[in-house]
Amino acid sequence: MSLRLYNTLSREKETFVPHKAGRVGMYVCGPTTYDYIHLGNARPLVVFDTVRRYLEYVGYEVAYVQNFTDIDDKIINRAKEIGEDPIAMAARFVEEYHRDAKALNVRPATVHPKVSNHMAEIIAMIRGLEEKGHAYAMDGDVYFSIPSFKDYGKLSGRSLEDLQAGARVDVNERKRHPMDFALWKGAKPGEPSWGSPWGQGRPGWHIECSAMSRKYLGDTFDIHGGGQDLIFPHHENEVAQSEACTGVAPMARYWLHNGFITVNQEKMSKSLGNFFTLREILKKFPGDVIRFYLLSTHYRSPIDFDDGKLEAAQKGLQRLRTSRRLLAETLGDGGKADTARPPELREKLAEQWLALKNGFREAMDDDFNTALALSMLFDLAREVNTFLHGAYGLTPEDRTLLQQVGEGFDELAGVLGVDLAEGAAAADDGAVDGLMNLLIGIRAEARKKKDWAMADRIRDGLKELGIVIEDTPQGARWKKS
Numbered sequence: 154m155s156l157r158l159y160n161t162l163s164r165e166k167e168t169f170v171p172h173k174a175g176r177v178g179m180y181v182c183g184p185t186t187y188d189y190i191h192l193g194n195a196r197p198l199v200v201f202d203t204v205r206r207y208l209e210y211v212g213y214e215v216a217y218v219q220n221f222t223d224i225d226d227k228i229i230n231r232a233k234e235i236g237e238d239p240i241a242m243a244a245r246f247v248e249e250y251h252r253d254a255k256a257l258n259v260r261p262a263t264v265h266p267k268v269s270n271h272m273a274e275i276i277a278m279i280r281g282l283e284e285k286g287h288a289y290a291m292d293g294d295v296y297f298s299i300p301s302f303k304d305y306g307k308l309s310g311r312s313l314e315d316l317q318a319g320a321r322v323d324v325n326e327r328k329r330h331p332m333d334f335a336l337w338k339g340a341k342p343g344e345p346s347w348g349s350p351w352g353q354g355r356p357g358w359h360i361e362c363s364a365m366s367r368k369y370l371g372d373t374f375d376i377h378g379g380g381q382d383l384i385f386p387h388h389e390n391e392v393a394q395s396e397a398c399t400g401v402a403p404m405a406r407y408w409l410h411n412g413f414i415t416v417n418q419e420k421m422s423k424s425l426g427n428f429f430t431l432r433e434i435l436k437k438f439p440g441d442v443i444r445f446y447l448l449s450t451h452y453r454s455p456i457d458f459d460d461g462k463l464e465a466a467q468k469g470l471q472r473l474r475t476s477r478r479l480l481a482e483t484l485g486d487g488g489k490a491d492t493a494r495p496p497e498l499r500e501k502l503a504e505q506w507l508a509l510k511n512g513f514r515e516a517m518d519d520d521f522n523t524a525l526a527l528s529m530l531f532d533l534a535r536e537v538n539t540f541l542h543g544a545y546g547l548t549p550e551d552r553t554l555l556q557q558v559g560e561g562f563d564e565l566a567g568v569l570g571v572d573l574a575e576g577a578a579a580a581d582d583g584a585v586d587g588l589m590n591l592l593i594g595i596r597a598e599a600r601k602k603k604d605w606a607m608a609d610r611i612r613d614g615l616k617e618l619g620i621v622i623e624d625t626p627q628g629a630r631w632k633k634s
């Protein structure tokens with residue numbers, strides 16, 4: 154099965170064929186850096202990081218560009234509120250973004266361009282639009298002329314008349330058409346500004362992504378991603394600016410948009426005041442659990458937020474980690490029993506492993522269906538648990554198969570950015586594992602001496618801390634409850 158993507162531009166699934174064989178150019182709209190990101194902002198970070206990981210997994214070289222909007226009305230207004238320089242404040246929130254992205258295991262982009270560092274490219278693009286009759290200057294401002302671009306509305310699938318009727322348009326008598334939008338804004342007192350052919354000023358919101366995607370990926374590239382709320386007007390305006398300037402269409406061959414995160418069926422957003430910052434949620438749940446939760450629903454579907462779903466994700470992730478740990482422990486102790494495992498169990502696991510590996514690929518090839526791909530990992534965990542059940546020794550064939558399954562388990566989870574190492578989020582240095590092994594050893598000594606009170610005290614004390622001790626024929630094991 155070849156990779157198929159749902160393309161917002163065509164409103165159907167299409168077979169993915171990159172512009173250049175073996176290489177993918179990918180641009181994703183990043184945050185406006187005036188505050189900590191909320192969970193709605195975090196979803197596209199995880200979604201498109203996973204898209205990138207899968208593209209690399211199947212053999213593509215990916216150039217991944219994600220911008221930072223570090224000059225904008227929201228940034229200027231927030232900086233005034235707290236009495237901070239806008240550029241300095243934006244730089245501070247860029248660093249906070251990187252901390253949050255790391256917590257979600259989101260890899261840095263190939264390039265993270267900032268608007269403030271790309272004024273030359275932005276100004277050059279505006280001048281090009283002006284020279285071709287697609288833009289006009291008015292008293293230090295520059296506007297894009299919507300009627301000059303005949304294909305306006307093709308991304309959102311609506312006519313200019315429909316868009317105009319349904320949109321909130323700034324009242325500005327200087328504009329030639331009410332839907333025309335600002336490419337350059339003349340400087341206002343006390344605001345950051347840059348020199349330009351039209352005087353001091355700063356760019357409008359939409360032009361930045363057109364200029365930066367063109368610089369790093371060219372006039373046309375493969376994938377443009379972002380949230381559904383960006384389809385109109387931001388991405389629609391990007392299409393108009395870019396294609397009007399370069400004369401090359403399409404600007405992006407495939408447009409991917411993730412669904413909203415809602416609270417009580419209403420979109421999570423700062424403007425509505427119903428948002429939770431990622432920092433707030435990270436105080437209650439580890440980043441790997443949040444990532445797992447976000448991938449448990451197909452990226453184009455909405456997710457209604459509540460703690461119960463995060464708790465379910467936490468338990469689901471722990472089930473996968475427990476299976477992976479049991480597999481590793483069995484390989485480590487070699488299977489202490491003398492009785493060989495029936496060969497039909499090995500044959501069944503080998504058969505199921507191949508089917509599930511292929512099923513994972515098929516799920517991801519079907520428009521990055523991470524929810525179905527995760528279900529394949531749970532199916533694999535169940536097969537592993539069945540195979541390991543009982544006091545059997547390991548034959549060389551068993552060992553070879555378990556090593557393949559274990560490595561494959563890690564590989565497929567890694568495609569989703571999920572780490573199956575238990576305690577990975579809490580203790581990278583292995584201190585937790587070492588401490589638990591010490592306590593299990595002390596408890597084993599107590600049981601050997603028939604000091605049941607001490608053994609039970611250790612078991613019950615750990616249970617109160619959310620850690621369960623399991624006594625098996627291969628020895629005691631621990632897991633988080």
